[in-house]
Amino acid sequence: MTEDKPNLWETALKEAGQSKTVATKHVLVLGDSNSGKTGVVSQLFNASFHPQVGNGLNAAVQQSTGLSGGGLTVESSVAEVDSVVTLSKHDLALSYSYMDVRDEDNEETVARLGIYQLASDRVSDRELLKFVLDARTFASSAAIIVLDWSKPWRFVKTLLRWVNVLSGAVDMVCNDTGGREVKGSGGWTLGKAAVDESRERLERFLQEYSETTDAHSAADASGIVAATSKGGAGVLLPLGPGVLETNFGIPLIVVCTKSDTMELMERERGFKEEDFDYIQQVLRAVCLQFGAALIYTSTHNPATFSTLYHYLVHRLLTAPVTLPALAADNGEMADAGGLDDVDMESSGALGNRARSASTSGPGGNAQSTTSYPFRVRANVVDRDVVFVPAGWDS
Numbered sequence: 001m002t003e004d005k006p007n008l009w010e011t012a013l014k015e016a017g018q019s020k021t022v023a024t025k026h027v028l029v030l031g032d033s034n035s036g037k038t039g040v041v042s043q044l045f046n047a048s049f050h051p052q053v054g055n056g057l058n059a060a061v062q063q064s065t066g067l068s069g070g071g072l073t074v075e076s077s078v079a080e081v082d083s084v085v086t087l088s089k090h091d092l093a094l095s096y097s098y099m100d101v102r103d104e105d106n107e108e109t110v111a112r113l114g115i116y117q118l119a120s121d122r123v124s125d126r127e128l129l130k131f132v133l134d135a136r137t138f139a140s141s142a143a144i145i146v147l148d149w150s151k152p153w154r155f156v157k158t159l160l161r162w163v164n165v166l167s168g169a170v171d172m173v174c175n176d177t178g179g180r181e182v183k184g185s186g187g188w189t190l191g192k193a194a195v196d197e198s199r200e201r202l203e204r205f206l207q208e209y210s211e212t213t214d215a216h217s218a219a220d221a222s223g224i225v226a227a228t229s230k231g232g233a234g235v236l237l238p239l240g241p242g243v244l245e246t247n248f249g250i251p252l253i254v255v256c257t258k259s260d261t262m263e264l265m266e267r268e269r270g271f272k273e274e275d276f277d278y279i280q281q282v283l284r285a286v287c288l289q290f291g292a293a294l295i296y297t298s299t300h301n302p303a304t305f306s307t308l309y310h311y312l313v314h315r316l317l318t319a320p321v322t323l324p325a326l327a328a329d330n331g332e333m334a335d336a337g338g339l340d341d342v343d344m345e346s347s348g349a350l351g352n353r354a355r356s357a358s359t360s361g362p363g364g365n366a367q368s369t370t371s372y373p374f375r376v377r378a379n380v381v382d383r384d385v386v387f388v389p390a391g392w393d394s
Contacts, residue, residue: 022109025140035260145166244291307376
């Protein structure tokens with residue numbers, strides 16, 4: 001009996017360690033100085049402290065002033081956010097902070113988000129992106145580009161400039177050999193294999209996208225339906241013209257902060273409703289080219305940041321779609337580029353209450369399921385709370 005005790009303890013400790021394993025995701029925040037990047041991050045922290053608020057859930061907990069599950073008080077939440085904001089305001093070329101993602105009951109940590117803020121688009125700062133995106137972190141990353149509504153005439157120019165920065169970062173990932181020797185020019189690298197697989201996954205996400213018609217439907221809340229429901233078994237329609245012309249392979253969200261300044265634009269600059277509609281249409285057209293989501297936020301409307309938080313987490317925790325073509329060529333690609341060594345964190349354990357899975361549908365086609373559903377519908381009518389999920393316009 002005494003000989004069995006160490007084995008029992010070893011098993012118990014192993015199970016306990018596995019149950020606490022959480023996936024680590026990476027979020028890159030880009031934008032000009034004074035555009036509201038730090039404010040976006042601090043509001044994301046606030047939203048993470050109250051995951052049961054928004055996302056189509058009961059908002060009565062907003063009135064709570066004490067413990068809100070998980071033993072976290074409002075006072076401690078505010079103090080932690082202030083600390084993060086203070087640290088990120090230093091003149092750092094690349095700042096880092098992290099937040100825990102808790103389930104909708106606010107009981108368990110299901111993932112951890114590492115938040116990286118790039119100070120500027122200078123070449124010296126761009127070089128630091130190799131420490132954020134590489135072959136092993138790429139599949140579990142997302143990017144946010146922050147625009148400032150107080151200067152809407154700079155929207156397109158600023159957005160395309162930061163898109164160029166992100167494009168350079170993706171190119172660096174493609175050149176990441178993972179420490180392996182690459183034979184010949186133009187050969188497979190660990191980074192290129194990771195980027196190509198992520199690009200296939202993003203394209204399929206847009207092809208399969210369908211907005212839920214029932215805000216309380218858990219089955220359709222992921223915003224994804226099986227391919228068989230959109231034109232026959234195993235048939236995916238090609239994306240239309242102007243959709244995903246540039247595929248970065250990771251979720252991209254364009255956040256237009258300070259949307260409450262629209263009233264100021266009306267009073268002082270003579271903006272009219274048609275002008276705001278035109279700006280929205282231009283932004284949506286540009287976002288469509290990159291498969292990006294678009295959202296307007298305002299500190300006067302915290303619900304907009306709650307939507308941003310839940311959508312970001314939903315995109316990062318959505319189970320990867322099984323790609324038949326890549327699966328068939330997996331052996332060749334692994335031999336050429338070392339795909340088998342890529343750390344696909346996005347398919348790791350997400351805890352007992354939040355676990356991604358892939359089930360087989362009719363005809364053996366994989367269907368995506370998600371452990372973190374998203375229930376907020378697109379809004380293009382209310383001018384200061386516009387929200388267009390990736391795939392909605394396509």
